[in-house]
Amino acid sequence: MNAPLNTVFIDALISLLGRDHVLTDETDKAAYLTDWRRRFSGQAQAVVRPASTQQVADIVRLCAQHQVPVVPQGGNTGLCGGATPDGSGNAIVLVLSRMNKIRALDTLNNTMTVEAGCILQNVQDEARKAGRLFPLSLAAQGSCTIGGNLSTNAGGTQVVRYGNSRELCLGLEVVTAAGEIWDGLHGLRKNNTGYALRELFIGAEGTLGIITAACMKLYPLPQAQTTALCALPSVESALALLDMTQAHCGPTLTGFEMFSETCLQLVEKHFPQRSPFTERHPYYVLLEISDNESEAHAATLFESLMEKAFEAELIHDAVIAQSIAQSKTLWELRENISEAQAHEGKNIKHDISVPISRIADFVATTDALLQQHFPGVRMVNFGHLGDGNLHYNVSPAEGEAETEFLSKQAGIYKLVHDSVVAFHGSISAEHGIGQLKREENSRYKSPVEMRLMNVLKQALDPGNLMNPGKVV
Numbered sequence: 001m002n003a004p005l006n007t008v009f010i011d012a013l014i015s016l017l018g019r020d021h022v023l024t025d026e027t028d029k030a031a032y033l034t035d036w037r038r039r040f041s042g043q044a045q046a047v048v049r050p051a052s053t054q055q056v057a058d059i060v061r062l063c064a065q066h067q068v069p070v071v072p073q074g075g076n077t078g079l080c081g082g083a084t085p086d087g088s089g090n091a092i093v094l095v096l097s098r099m100n101k102i103r104a105l106d107t108l109n110n111t112m113t114v115e116a117g118c119i120l121q122n123v124q125d126e127a128r129k130a131g132r133l134f135p136l137s138l139a140a141q142g143s144c145t146i147g148g149n150l151s152t153n154a155g156g157t158q159v160v161r162y163g164n165s166r167e168l169c170l171g172l173e174v175v176t177a178a179g180e181i182w183d184g185l186h187g188l189r190k191n192n193t194g195y196a197l198r199e200l201f202i203g204a205e206g207t208l209g210i211i212t213a214a215c216m217k218l219y220p221l222p223q224a225q226t227t228a229l230c231a232l233p234s235v236e237s238a239l240a241l242l243d244m245t246q247a248h249c250g251p252t253l254t255g256f257e258m259f260s261e262t263c264l265q266l267v268e269k270h271f272p273q274r275s276p277f278t279e280r281h282p283y284y285v286l287l288e289i290s291d292n293e294s295e296a297h298a299a300t301l302f303e304s305l306m307e308k309a310f311e312a313e314l315i316h317d318a319v320i321a322q323s324i325a326q327s328k329t330l331w332e333l334r335e336n337i338s339e340a341q342a343h344e345g346k347n348i349k350h351d352i353s354v355p356i357s358r359i360a361d362f363v364a365t366t367d368a369l370l371q372q373h374f375p376g377v378r379m380v381n382f383g384h385l386g387d388g389n390l391h392y393n394v395s396p397a398e399g400e401a402e403t404e405f406l407s408k409q410a411g412i413y414k415l416v417h418d419s420v421v422a423f424h425g426s427i428s429a430e431h432g433i434g435q436l437k438r439e440e441n442s443r444y445k446s447p448v449e450m451r452l453m454n455v456l457k458q459a460l461d462p463g464n465l466m467n468p469g470k471v472v
Contacts, residue, residue, distance in 0.1 A: 005045060009066045013048055013092075016058050021098070023047040032073060032093045033085065037342070037349075040081035040435060043089035044071070051098045053173060053181055053212040059094060060210065061179030069465045070094050072206035074117065074148030077140040079349060080434030082152065082205045082470050091468075096147050099212060102126055110218040111170060111187040116147025116211050123216070132218040135162040135254070139335045147211045152432035153203035157334075160386030161254040161290075162219070164430065166202045173213035174201050177461040185215045200456065205432050206467040208460045222290035224298035225254075227327040228306065231281035231317040235360040238285050238385055241314045242356070245287060248305045252298075255288035256386035257334050263382045264333065266340040273332050276319045285315075285385070286334050288327075337382050341393060346402050347380065348409050350392040350416050354425035359388065366419040370394065373415060374408055389429040392416060413440060433471045441471070 005024070013022045023029050024046050034041040045068065050056045063070050069091035073083040085091040099117040106112075107130055114123055120141040127134040136149060138156035148154075150172070155164045162168065171185045184198055201209055232238050238258050245253055261282055267273055291298035302320060309315045321327035341347050354362045363381065370377055376397025383390035394412055396405035417427045421444050433441050442450055453472050457464075 006066060006068070009062070009068060010046060012062055013046060013059065016055060016062070017048060017050060021049040021051075023049075029093075032076065032095060035079075035081050035084045036077050037079060040084040042071075042085035042087050042091075044085045044091050044093045045089060047093045047095060049095045049098050053099070053175065056094070056096075056099075056175045056210055056212055057179045057181050059092075060175050060177065063092065063465055064177070064179060064463060067463065067465070068092055069468050070206075070210070071467050072096065072147070072151070072210050074145030074151070075119065075140065075143040077144040078148065078152065078434060079351070079431045080152075080428075080436035082432050082434030082467070083148070084435070086435075086469055094210065096145065096210075096212070100145075103213065105130055106187060107132060107218070109187050110220075111215050112218055113171075113185055113187075113213060113215045114146050115213045116145060116150075118146045120144050120146060120149060127218050128221065130218075131221055133221050134168075134216065134218055136165060136168055136216075139338055146214055146216070150202050150211050150214055151205045153430065155384060155387065155389060155430035157255045157257060157384065159384055159389070160256055161251060166199070168217045169198065169202060169214050170217060171215035172198050172201055172211055174209045174211055176209045177463065177466050181212075182209075185213060187215050200460070203432070205434060205470050207457060207471050208466060210466070220292065222292055224291045224293075224295040225288060225327065226291070226298045226302045227255075227286065227288045227321040227330050228302060229276060229319045229330045229333070230285045230287065230306075230309070230315040231277055231279075232283045232285060232315050233281070235283060235363050237314045238283055239356065239360055240312070241285060241287075241309055242385060244309060244312070244314065245305060248308065249289050249301060252289040252291050252301065253287070253386070254290045255286065257286040257383070258385040259284055259286075259334060259337060259382035260379065262378055263337045263340075263380055266344055266380065267333055267336045270340040270343040271332070271336050273329065273336065275333075276330070277317050279317070281316055284333075286330060334382070337380070338391075341380050341395060344395060346406055347396075348394040348406075348412050349431075350390075350394070350413075350420075350427075351429050351431040352390055352392055352416070352420045352425055352427055353388045353429035354390070354420060354423045356385070356388045358423050358425075359385065359390065362419065362423045362425070363390075363392075365423075366392070366416060369415055369419065370412070374412060376400070377405075377412075388425075417444065435470055438469070438471060
């Protein structure tokens with residue numbers, strides 16, 4: 001139920017932004033109050049859409065004056081409810097989509113300064129026009145924003161070479177909980193002048209302040225990209241192929257994605273894509289190399305890798321894309337998995353990481369435990385094998401009612417996360433904590449770590465107005 005509308009506060013917001021950018025009608029607000037997975041819904045006094053960093057700072061100061069919580073939101077593509085308000089109706093949702101300018105592009109310094117509301121794909125396109133690569137790439141890139149990517153330290157498909165969002169960011173502009181503007185938008189690779197303030201805000205999901213702009217790294221465009229899909233008998237074979245590929249291809253390896261036969265079947269069921277293989281296989285690896293020499297050099301490198309992999313009996317079959325269109329088709333098999341699983345029905349997602357050397361043991365052990373305690377559940381196991389990040393998702397058994405399956409969520413979370421921690425892993429690799437994993441986070445982190453996080457929260461947001469109820 002909504003809290004009573006604070007008309008003085010709302011009128012002040014309208015004076016700042018104009019009536020068109022302060023949404024108070026329930027119909028107008030609705031799209032901003034539910035997360036992408038439709039697991040979390042909340043209420044808000046208003047949805048506000050600032051057009052500048054100064055307007056964000058003015059809004060935050062006004063919220064501090066009226067003790068109104070602020071929930072920042074980018075493309076609303078998050079998977080953990082981090083951009084959804086609670087049910088009290090006290091908060092505002094601060095949507096950064098109007099802040100979508102490319103402020104600067106420096107090809108010699110290989111940097112681009114962008115506002116937080118810039119859509120990821122638009123940043124990629126602008127970099128490409130300038131003959132540069134912005135390597136952050138993920139399935140939601142047509143709608144997710146740079147601010148959201150940084151707030152959750154998003155990873156994606158090219159982390160194995162270029163790193164997470166954190167590694168791609170050189171500087172930030174942030175509005176603090178006090179409504180001050182910190183301008184840290186330098187493009188420096190070296191800057192040892194004190195505490196690394198940038199690190200505090202990346203991955204904090206708006207709980208310490210609001211990222212309004214960022215200076216991001218660019219790279220030279222590769223001369224050639226080559227993609228292959230390999231069919232394998234096991235996770236162990238995939239790990240051995242990863243080791244061989246890293247040794248053979250070195251830094252040209254940009255993507256190494258693994259997915260199971262179950263994943264492929266879901267994609268084939270809900271999308272027009274089909275397996276390029278005549279036979280079915282337990283696992284598949286999609287790998288990509290980016291070469292700065294030539295198409296011919298990339299092709300030779302890939303062909304020799306495939307030859308070695310066949311000789312070592314690591315792979316049963318392989319398809320090498322012969323064109324950009326074929327490469328896109330292979331990537332769609334991987335990128336449509338999440339959507340296919342959503343079409344199939346509710347599922348229980350796990351965005352986990354474990355040391356790469358222990359992934360096979362983790363999968364075998366945890367699969368067996370899940371079948372023992374929750375017979376018949378289907379494992380939709382895929383992810384970024386090259387950096388140890390698995391989307392270890394669980395779907396209901398065939399014919400199981402959705403409500404019955406979701407009633408097992410707490411037990412499945414605990415089983416999987418207990419196993420992750422036993423294998424010295426993390427319960428969140430790239431999706432963040434949000435409200436979905438907040439209690440889980442406090443269960444698995446040490447008291448010392450939780451105390452330090454709460455000290456930081458209290459120091460930077462003493463009024464607990466910055467995205468409350470998330471992360472800590």
